[in-house]
Amino acid sequence: MNTDTMPKLGVGQQAWRLTLAVVVSVPVWLSTLALARSRNGDPGSWLLLGDPVVALVCLVLLLWRRRWPLAVALAVTVASTVSVLATGAALLALCSVATRRRPVEIGIVVLAYVTGSQLAIGVFPVEDAAEALWWVRITVPALTAGIAVAAGTAVGARRVEVRSLRERAESAEREQSARAAQARAQERNRIAREMHDVLAHRISLVAMQAGVLDHRGDLSADENRVLVRGIAEGSHQALEELREVLGVLRGDPGHPEPPQPSLDRVPDLVTDARASGLDVVLADTVTGTPPDGVGRTCYRIVQEALTNAAKHAPGAVVRVALDGAAGTTLVIRVRNGPAPRRIPPPPSSGFGLLGLGERVALADGELDHGGTPEGGYVLTARLPWPDGPPTVTKRASEWKADPTP
The missing domain is CATH 3.30.565.10 (Histidine kinase-like ATPase, C-terminal domain)
Known part of the structure; x- marks a missing residue:
């Protein structure tokens, strides 16, 4: 999946995703803070000041996850090793990478996340490492990462489906417009052909009668009147038929298409x-x-x-x-x-x-x-x-x- 074809997120969509990352991280940070107070009496300046600053930097980095998804995800995941409050940002970055549905990239970020969670135990000694089994310490972050990957994969599949439906709808609309334009062109060509057939016949007869008047000097007065009357009637009929055809060509409802001769x-x-x-x-x-x-x-x-x-x-x-x-x-x-x-x-x-x-x-x-x-x-x-x-x-x-x- 090319990042250029991925849908752009608006300000509202960015805001609620970052807010969700903060909402997920705050309970973890408060729990860590409470455990540190109960064990050591003093949570330390890093947990109170440094941790939120790193988390804020991670949230800012997430704004560029569409442009550089793998680099941002790795940076946020590594930073979450020293910041409990950046846990939600790391999961959001992992979920964003998973929407691309590239197994190699997903595997790299998951491995970094699980490894970073093991290193975080040494940074925040809220419990004795010997009290927890090694497989528990690996399984819990792996399950958390798996949930984020599953959610991201589902979102990516949904995006592909929506994009495919949109492209099909746009293609169908273009084809319909092309068919409508072709139908209009064919109808106009048909009307133009009818106009030629009708007017060419009428005007040719009128021209022939006018030619007789011009080249025959031996016609009687009655014959001249007949020819002049024929020219007048032919011209009038040509104008009437032209008006009917033009009315149809303009789509005027007051000028329905005249009946076709047989x-x-x-x-x-x-x-x-x-x-x-x-x-x-x-x-x-x-x-x-x-x-x-x-x-x-x-x-x-x-x-x-x-x-x-x-x-x-x-x-x-x-x-x-x-x-x-x-x-x-x-x-x-x-x-x-x-x-x-x-x-x-x-x-x-x-x-x-x-x-x-x-x-x-x-x-x-x-x-x-x-x-x-x-x-x-x-x-x-x-x-x-x-x-x-x-x-x-x-x-x-x-x-x-x-x-x-």
Whole structure:
């Protein structure tokens, strides 16, 4: 046990320990004083003056027993040979050494204590040495030292246990704080990803409509009004969705997290894209309702693909195909042709497909994307659809009722 790791004692703890040492020593000193008076009539100046001074020095030395435990214990034990009033200080020093639970140190101090008690008989001749058996003179101080060692060992074991419990509690608290911080970071990253998915789609449609207004001078007044109204509505929806996401990010109780979209919202997504001027064809042969996680990932894949098509291929035909059933794989394929006219794309973060790849990977799916020979682009995703209880079948014919270009 390292003394640097031992608990520091406060003034109150030091005081009561030293007081206890004095309380133990005073009866022994008074008894010795009374015996000396009865035998010799005069106890002597050393017992009255020198003994208390040595005991006081021993008590002062005990204040440094934490820093130099073995040296202080040996010094106090040797000093107790000539001072009866220092007996309690010697036992306290022995007990302090025993808290370290080092057998060699304990054995040295015990040997010094027992040896010193034998020498003390000559210093204080309160009884005839011949009247006491040698084993009695050794056994009594040995038992006293054993009690002090047992008490010190128990205190040391208790300190180790308390320190271990404290370290475990601090470690658990640190781990809990780390888990909480990690959970907060993951939640913020998730919300940030949702913000990108929502706003990138809305702003891309608005930018596409603004680009049409800028590059088309042959539009009628009604067509201009439709495009302007679409820009206004898209901007308003983007602001509303941004406000909702920011409310969740701030932890505002007045802004609960909006419901997550799923596969059944894909037709609405396609309708909004058509209203913004994007030429989209939706073909769906999905049978059944996939789990929420699979459906939400499917929605985000279509959303990101339509966003990229609006940015990089405005005016091109975009074909969205969905196919799958429970127990198989949900396949999402979004394909667009080359842009019929060159329009500078709006600013892009460059993290859309990267975040989409992370979503698909979390769903244990596969994502492929790349250019086509004719200058278009195709994105294909495959999501595992675990088999589950029967669900209500979607009417794919309703989705196919949208007009084709």
